[in-house]
């Protein structure tokens with residue numbers, strides 16, 4: 001079976017997220033890395049692309065060159081990943097969707113709700129995939145949690161508790177460092193800093209695992225380091241459309257916390273908890289029984305978990321493999337379209353433009369509520385009200 005062609009924009013040498021995408025996309029041999037505009041500096045981007053093995057004529061100096069070059073080819077890329085800084089996502093994603101490419105865009109998908117709605121409409125009328133990289137939803141045991149909740153293992157969900165709290169911006173003496181400062185500057189970051197960067201991962205995880213969407217929220221936001229305009233810590237209460245109550249804490253000043261993403265779901269007949277830093281174990285407690293540790297790679301978990309587990313039980317899998325599962329979903333989605341068949345339902349779990357849009361609506365709701373001392377506000381995008 002011929003490999004699909006994959007291209008990347010951003011993710012240049014030294015970038016944070018580029019390597020995880022290249023590892024994830026290459027994992028199953030589904031995608032060949034065929035084209036890239038990897039850096040905002042054209043010559044550095046071309047040189048790095050060639051070092052990574054791209055043909056010189058497909059190591060482009062800019063995304064505009066890549067769009068023109070790939071459009072003209074018979075073997076054009078089947079999927080483009082956009083891993084550039086946030087403010088560029090909308091323009092690049094829109095241009096590639098319009099030209100008929102499938103896109104995987106990094107989060108946050110856009111800077112405004114209106115842009116998010118435009119991408120949802122564009123994906124729908126072009127019939128192209130517009131996926132968003134909530135990559136942690138690719139973890140095998142996160143998929144298993146979702147399957148357990150859906151099949152009723154913990155009964156009706158009462159409370160979901162999500163966290164994404166790290167301590168990497170906690171040093172007040174480093175707050176003026178340009179690599180940190182821009183994140184808390186509304187002119188560059190938009191209406192929210194920590195919630196838009198990390199909180200949306202936790203919120204997406206809460207929806208993904210419970211199968212419920214957020215209706216309204218109330219936020220207590222703070223700039224613990226006083227020179228910052230935007231928040232570096234937020235506590236968000238929310239209500240979901242299936243009746244679940246949500247609690248979310250996100251922080252960048254939690255000294256001693258490293259990555260800090262985790263989720264707990266409490267239902268009428270059981271509880272589940274999982275953290276990103278120990279992703280190969282899922283803790284499950286059925287009401288009135290003993291606590292159980294579910295190991296990734298045990299046989300006969302759900303089809304969604306079995307499909308996304310690659311190495312045998314007891315050997316650690318980590319974040320690039322979770323990204324690999326998003327790529328595996330997308331490969332299946334693209335192949336199913338090419339072959340005119342229905343895709344494997346266990347693979348039909350990749351986050352979509354609708355999820356990116358819901359996140360943007362939540363970002364604006366958190367900013368509004370935070371300014372109004374925690375007033376409850378509608379967190380749904382206008383098109384889903």
Ligand code: NAI
Pocket residue numbers: 009010011012013014015016017018037038039040041062063083084085086088106107108133134135136
């Ligand atoms: P970074 O600053 O480390 O790297 C950005 C890269 O994009 C650089 O190589 C830069 O040269 C390149 N670039 C910038 N403008 C470009 C343009 N116009 N055309 C081509 N290349 C361009 O940023 P980082 O941390 O890798 O973040 C990139 C995106 O990924 C952000 O949107 C961020 O929110 C997201 N991200 C997502 C994560 C996840 O878990 N899903 C984790 C970390 C980041």
